[in-house]
Amino acid sequence: MLAxxxxxxxxxxxxxxxVLTEQEDLLTYAYDATAAMKHHKPDVVVSxxxxxxxxxxxxxxxxxxxxxxxxxxxxxxxxxxxxxxGGIVLSMLNLNKILEIDQDNLTATVQPGVIIQALxxxxxxxxxxxxxxxGTVTTATMGGSLSECSGGLRGLKYGVTKHxxxxxxxxxxxxxxxxxxxxxxxxxxxxxxxxLFTGAxxxxxxxxxxxxxxxxxPEARKSILAVFDDVDKAGKAIASIIxxxxxxxxxxxxxxxxxxxxEHFVHAGLPLDAEAVLLxxxxxxxxxxEREAVLVEQILKDEQAVEVKIAKxxxxxxxxxxxxxxxxxxxAQKRPTTVLEDATVPRSKIPDMLKAIRRIAxxxxxxxxxxxxxxxxxxHPTILTDERDQDEMKRVHLAVDEIFQTAIxxxxxxxxxxxxxxxxxxxxxxxxxxxxxxxxRRIKEALDPNYLLNPGKIVRRD
Amino acid sequence: MSVYNSLDSITEELHKCMKxxxxxxxxxxxxxxxxxxxxxxxxxxxxxxxLSGEIEMTERxxxxxxxxxxxxxxxxxxxxxxxxxxxxxxxxxxxxxxxxLHPVKKIAFTALKMQRMFDFGMKTGSxxxxxxLKHVPHKSDRIARMRFDIGIGTxxxxxxxxxxxxxxxxxxxVKVKNPKMRVAFFTGCMINYxxxxxxxxxxxxxxxxxxxxxxxxxxxxxxxxxxxxxxVASASALAKRNLRAFEKLGADALVxxxxxxxxxxxxxxxxxxxxxxxxxxxxxxxxGKSYDISEFLIHKVPFKKQGLGRVDRKVTxxxxxxxxxxxxxxxxxxxxxxxxxxxxxxEMKEPGRCCGMAGSFSLxxxxxxxxxxxxxxxxxxxxxxxTVATGCPACRLQLKSGAENAxxxxxxxxxxxxxxxxxxxxxxxxxxxx
Ligand SMILES: Cc1cc2nc3c(=O)[nH]c(=O)nc-3n(C[C@H](O)[C@H](O)[C@H](O)COP(=O)(O)OP(=O)(O)OC[C@H]3O[C@@H](n4cnc5c(N)ncnc54)[C@H](O)[C@@H]3O)c2cc1C
Ligand code: SF4
Ligand code: SF4
Numbered sequence: 001m002l003a004x005x006x007x008x009x010x011x012x013x014x015x016x017x018x019v020l021t022e023q024e025d026l027l028t029y030a031y032d033a034t035a036a037m038k039h040h041k042p043d044v045v046v047s048x049x050x051x052x053x054x055x056x057x058x059x060x061x062x063x064x065x066x067x068x069x070x071x072x073x074x075x076x077x078x079x080x081x082x083x084x085x086g087g088i089v090l091s092m093l094n095l096n097k098i099l100e101i102d103q104d105n106l107t108a109t110v111q112p113g114v115i116i117q118a119l120x121x122x123x124x125x126x127x128x129x130x131x132x133x134x135g136t137v138t139t140a141t142m143g144g145s146l147s148e149c150s151g152g153l154r155g156l157k158y159g160v161t162k163h164x165x166x167x168x169x170x171x172x173x174x175x176x177x178x179x180x181x182x183x184x185x186x187x188x189x190x191x192x193x194x195x196l197f198t199g200a201x202x203x204x205x206x207x208x209x210x211x212x213x214x215x216x217x218p219e220a221r222k223s224i225l226a227v228f229d230d231v232d233k234a235g236k237a238i239a240s241i242i243x244x245x246x247x248x249x250x251x252x253x254x255x256x257x258x259x260x261x262x263e264h265f266v267h268a269g270l271p272l273d274a275e276a277v278l279l280x281x282x283x284x285x286x287x288x289x290e291r292e293a294v295l296v297e298q299i300l301k302d303e304q305a306v307e308v309k310i311a312k313x314x315x316x317x318x319x320x321x322x323x324x325x326x327x328x329x330x331x332a333q334k335r336p337t338t339v340l341e342d343a344t345v346p347r348s349k350i351p352d353m354l355k356a357i358r359r360i361a362x363x364x365x366x367x368x369x370x371x372x373x374x375x376x377x378x379x380h381p382t383i384l385t386d387e388r389d390q391d392e393m394k395r396v397h398l399a400v401d402e403i404f405q406t407a408i409x410x411x412x413x414x415x416x417x418x419x420x421x422x423x424x425x426x427x428x429x430x431x432x433x434x435x436x437x438x439x440x441r442r443i444k445e446a447l448d449p450n451y452l453l454n455p456g457k458i459v460r461r462d
Numbered sequence: 463m464s465v466y467n468s469l470d471s472i473t474e475e476l477h478k479c480m481k482x483x484x485x486x487x488x489x490x491x492x493x494x495x496x497x498x499x500x501x502x503x504x505x506x507x508x509x510x511x512x513l514s515g516e517i518e519m520t521e522r523x524x525x526x527x528x529x530x531x532x533x534x535x536x537x538x539x540x541x542x543x544x545x546x547x548x549x550x551x552x553x554x555x556x557x558x559x560x561x562x563l564h565p566v567k568k569i570a571f572t573a574l575k576m577q578r579m580f581d582f583g584m585k586t587g588s589x590x591x592x593x594x595l596k597h598v599p600h601k602s603d604r605i606a607r608m609r610f611d612i613g614i615g616t617x618x619x620x621x622x623x624x625x626x627x628x629x630x631x632x633x634x635x636v637k638v639k640n641p642k643m644r645v646a647f648f649t650g651c652m653i654n655y656x657x658x659x660x661x662x663x664x665x666x667x668x669x670x671x672x673x674x675x676x677x678x679x680x681x682x683x684x685x686x687x688x689x690x691x692x693x694v695a696s697a698s699a700l701a702k703r704n705l706r707a708f709e710k711l712g713a714d715a716l717v718x719x720x721x722x723x724x725x726x727x728x729x730x731x732x733x734x735x736x737x738x739x740x741x742x743x744x745x746x747x748x749x750g751k752s753y754d755i756s757e758f759l760i761h762k763v764p765f766k767k768q769g770l771g772r773v774d775r776k777v778t779x780x781x782x783x784x785x786x787x788x789x790x791x792x793x794x795x796x797x798x799x800x801x802x803x804x805x806x807x808x809e810m811k812e813p814g815r816c817c818g819m820a821g822s823f824s825l826x827x828x829x830x831x832x833x834x835x836x837x838x839x840x841x842x843x844x845x846x847x848x849t850v851a852t853g854c855p856a857c858r859l860q861l862k863s864g865a866e867n868a869x870x871x872x873x874x875x876x877x878x879x880x881x882x883x884x885x886x887x888x889x890x891x892x893x894x895x896x
Contacts, residue, residue: 024526025497027511028504033481039507047496074498075483093496113496117487138487329541336477 002043013056020045032074032081042083047091051208059175070202072144078421084456112143129217131158149199151417156375157249162198167211173448202454221283222293223317226300227307234276235351237303250281251375258369265330268323327371335384343407344416347377356406364395378416464733465552466694485536490816494833502536502546524557531820533783558692628661641674646713650723652855663882680707684726701731716752721784721854727752756794771887772804776847781814782854795877802884810841819860839864
């Protein structure tokens with residue numbers, strides 16, 4: 001419980017309507033989208049309307065030594081917004097303005113509460129694009145996706161969030177406000193704090209303004225579906241496309257379990273007996289797209305795809321992508337609890353990873369479907385389970401451990417795009433070793449010595 | 463076990479929710495408040511805490527459950543197939559069992575009382591209206607504004623009570639020469655007391671299509687305002703009353719022109735009366751032959767196309783939530799409109815987004831209701847049409863209120879009124895060409 005005077009100070013700064021204190025409201029900020037996580041009720045939820053107010057809130061927190069949990073839309077998958085120690089949830093959703101779209105410098109300046117799709121709706125009117133597109137584009141905030149360094153379907157060609165963040169305004173853990181980076185493509189002044197804060201999950205500072213890079217929206221695109229009777233062949237095809245110097249915007253894979261589930265859900269005409277399908281989209285200038293589509297088709301055939309289909313029109317294209325987008329929803333309907341991981345390996349290791357996941361599933365007698373961004377090596381092994389079944393949950397945890405071990409042993413990483421949060425904190429030394437974890441801690445302590453900002457995430461306090 | 467009788471009925475529904483937050487993208491309330499409690503995910507978690515015993519049913523909790531227009535947009539956008547309408551209805555019924563009805567709703571909308579109040583209003587007529595409502599002069603719609611705030615804001619524009627109820631203007635059986643069919647018309651309260659013009663258009667169009675219309679005098683409120691707010695006892699009583707009244711006169715089919723009436727006859731009566739074998743059977747029988755008027759005219763008895771006269775209108779169509787998502791009816795009204803000579807249909811952005819009326823929701827949360835409505839009005843304005851058509855009198859009221867507050871010239875009509883207008887125009891031409 002917070003002292004009465006703290007609440008009064010918060011209300012003084014923000015106005016009573018932006019300070020929630022009743023438990024019926026607080027409890028709705030006790031969780032995020034992460035499956036099978038314990039919830040924690042915050043003591044208060046505040047919604048600042050300006051950077052100054054954010055800074056004031058931080059100063060109050062510092063004075064009273066109260067933790068702050070920044071929160072966007074609460075759609076992250078690593079427990080990143082759960083207020084494990086009570087304290088203040090700082091909802092960024094009222095800072096939701098697009099401040100500027102600069103067509104000459106190809107940048108947009110936004111507040112962190114802007115929803116990704118809202119930005120894209122605006123820039124698309126000008127023929128521009130903000131490429132990062134996590135599955136949650138219509139719900140996630142710019143601040144949240146920046147803090148998770150979200151990826152998405154277009155990662156292979158266009159990169160991920162960090163490739164589009166040019167400048168930030170940040171409220172530091174002591175309440176001071178700094179600006180870093182800007183609209184220039186080149187900038188080597190000082191350490192690259194923009195990069196550091198991108199993907200920091202709210203543990204180092206609170207982002208209150210973001211300058212992002214925009215690109216011209218591609219003129220044309222074409223989608224291709226390839227069916228394989230063997231995971232290895234699909235893997236070779238992926239490598240072969242890239243080796244032939246074609247970089248598709250999107251190169252997705254679905255395994256047999258996913259295919260079966262999705263097909264029953266959307267009836268997109270996916271073959272039920274396929275071991276893997278690849279979904280590929282090339283985009284760019286019309287002429288280039290035409291040429292690349294033919295090339296990709298040929299490569300897929302050479303790599304022994306049993307079937308290759310180029311979407312003839314928008315309708316066919318939409319159906320293919322509907323199938324891909326339905327992967328998670330369709331899987332989620334099969335069992336009450338869906339544990340979605342994002343272990344990532346170099347793309348050449350995709351077949352190894354897929355086979356390892358299958359072995360792990362069999363070993364622990366679990367239902368695991370795998371789909372994901374094959375082109376960038378980011379897979380989503382998805383465990384379909386039921387939180388209420390304690391015995392099964394034990395096996396789920398063992399399987400998750402083994403999936404991570406495998407990813408790291410294949411030269412990959414724990415998390416491609418969902419972040420560490422609480423969920424993956426205990427695995428960090430597998431990837432970094434003790435010295436690496438200690439380095440993380442020193443960075444945290446340099447910027448937030450009292451662990452006030454999103455404590456209990458990424459870095460454990462000893 | 464129906465959602466109206468026990469909170470346990472929805473445990474499986476709750477377990478389906480994976481807290482992905484996709485519902486945030488479409489919830490009209492969340493769009494305005496940006497508070498988690500506004501969106502389905504937030505209310506689902508509250509019900510979960512309630513079931514696990516972490517919190518108890520309090521008035522404050524009941525208040526949170528009132529934050530929903532039951533527009534069902536979240537159902538449609540939910541990847542896990544969560545039927546949130548079931549969850550919120552069950553939660554509200556539980557709230558009423560534990561805490562009683564919300565005070566504002568108790569005054570204005572306890573379903574059984576409502577009818578008496580309106581009937582009283584009809585008798586005292588202009589007297590009541592003169593005291594409470596200020597007439598807003600307007601060419602087509604009889605509307606008024608609250609003179610003083612009785613806790614529901616003065617922003618809302620109300621329709622004036624009709625000088626005579628619809629049901630008093632017609633005999634119980636409206637005969638035609640060679641009837642193709644005998645169809646019962648459930649008028650619902652808004653059409654009976656306020657928008658009698660919609661009711662008259664329904665009768666006119668049915669007659670035009672050689673259909674005998676039965677309008678049982680014993681019918682009453684559909685009970686949705688009660689069931690939606692958890693007042694299960696009143697809703698069940700009304701369901702029985704209506705079933706009795708229609709069973710007495712009998713008909714081949716039943717039509718409604720409001721989305722609550724359709725929802726009630728097709729779904730809710732049966733759910734409310736599931737433990738009463740006799741009435742349950744009756745409810746199921748009528749559910750099987752209940753139609754929204756646009757659905758009836760497209761699928762059951764395709765309406766007559768010859769004799770349609772020219773109606774010069776640029777029309778945009780607003781989908782009532784409980785007609786569109788609730789009953790899957792969205793193509794039918796558009797098909798009717800498009801077949802009328804002279805009518806151009808121009809779609810607004812997100813025609814299916816809730817208008818914010820939601821019955822008593824707008825009484826309990828007037829400010830929020832107006833905010834949601836303003837968004838709708840802005841979308842309508844962008845279409846540069848002269849008419850908004852819709853399929854529900856409650857939406858008509860909200861849309862009119864929005865247009866009036868924004869000062870835009872837009873007539874708001876039920877689809878069926880435009881069809882009736884076309885038949886009328888057709889007749890005029892016929893006479894002229896004689
Ligand atoms: C169905 C589903 C599909 C998904 N698909 C993808 C996908 O394809 N690719 C992908 O990368 N991710 C995906 N995600 C997860 C992704 O991480 C989130 O959707 C998104 O990035 C989080 O945005 P948010 O606004 O919800 O942030 P939140 O969850 O609210 O917050 C995320 C983190 O950022 C911090 N934070 C928020 N705002 C600020 C701020 N202003 N300053 C400092 N810190 C802040 C929080 O403390 C937290 O640590 C998916 C999630 C779901 C539920
Ligand atoms: S969209 Fe469905 S599953 Fe996702 S949080 Fe909302 S109700 Fe739950
Ligand atoms: S039914 Fe409509 S108002 Fe209610 S939670 Fe769902 S989207 Fe929001």
